[in-house]
Every structure is written in structure tokens, then in C-alpha cells.
Amino acid sequence: MNAAVKTFVALAVIYLQVNIVNAQQAAIGKTEITKWQYGKNGAVSLTYDDGSINQFKHALPIMERLKLPATFFVITGGIPGSKYYGKFIGRPVKTIIKESATIPTNEKNFFERCSAGGYLGYKGTISYVTKAVGLYDNVKRREHAFKVMDTLYQKVRNGDFQPGYQPCDEVLQEDGLTWDDLRSYSGRGYEIASHSITHASMPGLDSVNISYELEKSKEEIRDKMGVRSTFSTEVPYGYEDERVMKIAYKIYPVLRNRMPEPWLKEIDRASKQTPCTTTKDYIQWQRGATTKTPLSLMESWVDTAVAKNNTWLVLVFHGVDNLGYEALPHTMLDEYFQYIKNNQKDLWIATFGDVARYMRQKEYTKLEEGKTGDKLIINLSSPLYRGLYDLPLTLKTYVSPEWKRVWVWQGKRMQRVDATTDDKGSYVLYQAYPWTPLTLAGKEN
Known part of the structure; x- marks a missing residue:
């Protein structure tokens, strides 16, 4: 291969490389919401x-x-000054205790007996409920769960517990918290x-x-x-019981x-x-x-x-x-x-809560880009309730390589951000709320 041909080939390679790089360059004004806040x-x-x-x-x-x-x-419920404390909502517990003498625990009455179990008027009953619910969570062991509840109610009828109410250990370990x-x-x-x-065992309620x-x-x-x-x-208890989750979601x-x-x-x-x-x-x-x-x-x-x-x-x-x-x-x-x-x-x-907010805001926020003269305009909109979804999102906007410093306005709020570069061009990272338009303007120095 002679020198002229070699030169032509080298220039062609450089031309292709330049075009590949240019094809990867992000358009000025191209904006995305970063996956995590601050671009982490x-x-x-x-x-x-x-x-x-x-x-x-x-x-x-x-x-x-x-x-x-x-x-x-x-x-x-265990923190002093709380208005709401543990209680059973349902029929009188004396009626449930009396029925347990003749009607064994089964699928029809298990939830009621578990719900009432901690509020039968005796100390030490909650541990039986917790054990029964742990067994009930496994379909193959539900008969064992029923037997645990039968044992509990039999002991109550026999007077084997001391009168009173005793919360679970987790509540007692909060002692001193206000x-x-x-x-x-x-x-x-x-x-x-x-x-x-x-700290109730929810799948049993x-x-x-x-x-x-x-x-x-x-x-x-x-x-x-x-x-x-x-x-x-x-x-x-980290439960993912479907019945409980449906109630909690609401x-x-x-x-x-x-x-x-x-x-x-x-x-x-x-x-x-x-x-x-x-x-x-x-x-x-x-x-x-x-x-x-x-x-x-x-x-x-x-x-x-x-x-x-x-x-x-x-x-x-x-x-x-x-x-x-x-x-x-x-x-x-x-x-x-x-x-x-x-x-x-x-x-x-x-x-x-903040990470969950950010992810949901990112997924539901719509973004529109535009230009007015030498300024970039970014519009964000979100259907989420502003009272709870109030975290700023981190935006990444590609700017002219001549912009070394960028001013970002959102309403009365202004940020001054230094531009940096990646393999797609010059860009700035900045914080923005999804309910007010943004204006970006830059200077060379």
C-alpha cells in the first residue's frame, strides 16, 4: 500500500470515528430526570x-x-400520651370465651378468636396469638394453628392466667420513648x-x-x-399477606x-x-x-x-x-x-419515604423541552398530590459546550450550576420541582 493510499485510509477512519462520536452527542436542551437524586x-x-x-x-x-x-x-399505642391503644372491636369477649368450650377453632372463627386473643382480660395471651398466626401463614399447618387457639381459650376458661393486660415485648421495649x-x-x-x-400479627385479625x-x-x-x-x-413481622396488604394499601x-x-x-x-x-x-x-x-x-x-x-x-x-x-x-x-x-x-x-417519593415522582412526571432565543425552557408536570410528593427531582440537561456556567430559574428560585461533560457532551445537574417551568441560560465564563 503506497503512502497516498495509507493517508486516505487513515483520514477515512478518523472521519468515521468523528461521525460516530457526533452521532452519540446529545442534542442541546435534551433533558432527563436522573434515576436517583443528585445523579447518584x-x-x-x-x-x-x-x-x-x-x-x-x-x-x-x-x-x-x-x-x-x-x-x-x-x-x-405504647407511647405515653397516645389517644389510641390496643383493643378488640367485635362481640363481647365473654361470649367468645363461652363459645370456645363447645365450638373448636376453625376457618370460620379463627380471625375473631385471634383478634380477641390479646384482650380476654388476662396476661400472657398475646404470645399464643402470635404463635397461632405464624402457623396459620402456612396452609399445611393451619390445623396446628387452630389447636394453639383452642389451648389458649381452654386455659382462659380454666383460670390459668393472671388477670390484666400485657402487651407484646416490642411494645415494652419502647419504654422511655415520648x-x-x-x-x-x-x-x-x-x-x-x-x-x-x-405490633399485632395482622394475618390473624x-x-x-x-x-x-x-x-x-x-x-x-x-x-x-x-x-x-x-x-x-x-x-x-414483615408480612406480605394479600388480605392484609389490600387493606393497608388503602x-x-x-x-x-x-x-x-x-x-x-x-x-x-x-x-x-x-x-x-x-x-x-x-x-x-x-x-x-x-x-x-x-x-x-x-x-x-x-x-x-x-x-x-x-x-x-x-x-x-x-x-x-x-x-x-x-x-x-x-x-x-x-x-x-x-x-x-x-x-x-x-x-x-x-x-x-424519600426514596419511595423520588421514584414515584420520576415515574409519573412528564417532561417537555423547548427553546426561547438563547434560553432553554423545561416544563414538568405531575398528577401526584403535591402535599406528599414534594421532593425536588434532579434534572440533567445537555447544554452548549460554550456554556461553562448555567443559571437555572424556577419561579423565584435561582441556581447557579457549573457545566461538566460526559461522552455525550456538556451538561448540568440541578434540582427542580414538578409544578413550575424552568428557564436555563448560560455564559462562557
Whole structure:
């Protein structure tokens, strides 16, 4: 091949490369809503169940030092000053006790007997209800569940229990928690959300008593904390019982138990599955550390969320420092939270409610682009209720390479953003609310 031909071939290759690059360049004004706020690569939420006092005494100070937000699902009925407490809604319990002497527990009366079980006027009965519901959740073991309830009512009839009322251990572990404390934590950026009134085993309750547990807990939190705190809930024990979920969906916008959205793949904490390829936009990956979970495994969960671009790691904690279910030492949490903090460059660390809000806002917000002279115009619109869906979305807009600095106006709010580049061109990242048009203008320096 002579020199002229070689030169021609080299120029042709360069021409093709330039055209391929140009074909990949994003059009000026092209805008997208980033998958996660601030354009991060993944998200993680720290969540706590039950409201154990040690969560606030020993875990919260660590998070405050590291400036990490978290969500606390609290049992409202056990907090002093609460208006709504545990009770049975239905026929007189004496009638139910009397019937149990001649009519065995069966499919027709199981829910009623479970619902009444904690309110028969005796201490120690709730543990029988919890055990029966755990068995009932397995279809093959329902006869065993019925026998547990028969045993409970027989003991009540025999006078084997002490008179009175005794809540479950989770309620007792909240001792020392106050609404004033919770309002203070909320004001410091922590999400306080519902975990029902009494930590009841919902799949064993009838619909009236399920509704009471969830609705009145929501009402309590609304009155004590404000409407924004009524966004999220976790139905106790992590149940995903379909009958319970249908009732809960009508009361709360978001359940940690389940979020049945067409754009979300869910992996619950009992599953051994890990995030993998999916056609859905997001994956919610729940993991629950126990006393047997090595720190290295917990750290690998964070690494996975960083490596993916669609994964929301939802961490579930219960007990802290020997108080509560599967209690973890605060020293271990300190080390783990520091590891999460060290990955903050790639991970959006936010409350459960805020991540759920952001995803839903992104999926339901419509975006329109336009130009007026040398300005870019972005219009956003959303059908979601502004009172609850009030997080700013992060927008990524491609701009002229001559724009080194960009001014973004939305109403009276102005942001000044420095442009940066990727393989598609120059762009800016900025925050925007989906109800007021945006105007972008830039300068060369």
C-alpha cells in the first residue's frame, strides 16, 4: 500500500470515528430526570422496626455524627400520651370465651378468636396469638394453628392466667420513648412512621381490627407529627399477606412490606436472590442483618448497590445493644454506617419515604423541552398530590459546550450550576420541582 493510499485510509477512519462520536452527542436542551437524586448510582435506606428505646439512645447518635438519615417505624399505642391503644372491636369477649368450650377453632372463627386473643382480660395471651398466626401463614399447618387457639381459650376458661393486660415485648421495649422525642428527631431529618398500634400479627385479625390497628396508628402520627409522617408504614413481622396488604394499601401511600409498582422489582429480606438483570427501572433489595450476619456480608450489600445503577438497598434493623429482636451492638453499627458513609459519593442515602417519593415522582412526571432565543425552557408536570410528593427531582440537561456556567430559574428560585461533560457532551445537574417551568441560560465564563 503506497503512502497516498495509507493517508486516505487513515483520514477515512478518523472521519468515521468523528461521525460516530457526533452521532452519540446529545442534542442541546435534551433533558432527563436522573434515576436517583443528585445523579447518584444507587440508593440506600436505613430502617428500624419497633421503636426500641436503644435505637434512639445508641444508634441514632452514631447516625447524627455521620449525618445519615434513617426511618423509624414505631408502635404508637405504647407511647405515653397516645389517644389510641390496643383493643378488640367485635362481640363481647365473654361470649367468645363461652363459645370456645363447645365450638373448636376453625376457618370460620379463627380471625375473631385471634383478634380477641390479646384482650380476654388476662396476661400472657398475646404470645399464643402470635404463635397461632405464624402457623396459620402456612396452609399445611393451619390445623396446628387452630389447636394453639383452642389451648389458649381452654386455659382462659380454666383460670390459668393472671388477670390484666400485657402487651407484646416490642411494645415494652419502647419504654422511655415520648412524642416530644419523636418530634425532635423528625425535625432533625429522621422519618418517623407507623408500625401499627400494638405490633399485632395482622394475618390473624379480621378486617375490622386490621383497619383499626393501621388507621388509628396513622391518625395518631398525623395528630402528633403532621401529615408528612403518614406517608410510610411497615406492617409488623414483615408480612406480605394479600388480605392484609389490600387493606393497608388503602390507608398508606407506601408500604415497606410491598410496593406493587409496574416499574419496581422487589426482593424481600427473606429471599436469597440478589439484584440481577431486569426490564424494570428499579430494584428494591431488602436485607435484614441478624446477630449471625458477618460485617463483610453486610458491606457486600453496599458494594452491590454501588455497582448497579438501579438498586435501592433497604436495610432493616431491630434490636440494639441487647434490647430487641436480633440485637446488634452499636459498635458494629458504627463501623457499618461508616462504611456506608464512605460510599456516599456513589450512593444516595435517604429515608425510606424519600426514596419511595423520588421514584414515584420520576415515574409519573412528564417532561417537555423547548427553546426561547438563547434560553432553554423545561416544563414538568405531575398528577401526584403535591402535599406528599414534594421532593425536588434532579434534572440533567445537555447544554452548549460554550456554556461553562448555567443559571437555572424556577419561579423565584435561582441556581447557579457549573457545566461538566460526559461522552455525550456538556451538561448540568440541578434540582427542580414538578409544578413550575424552568428557564436555563448560560455564559462562557
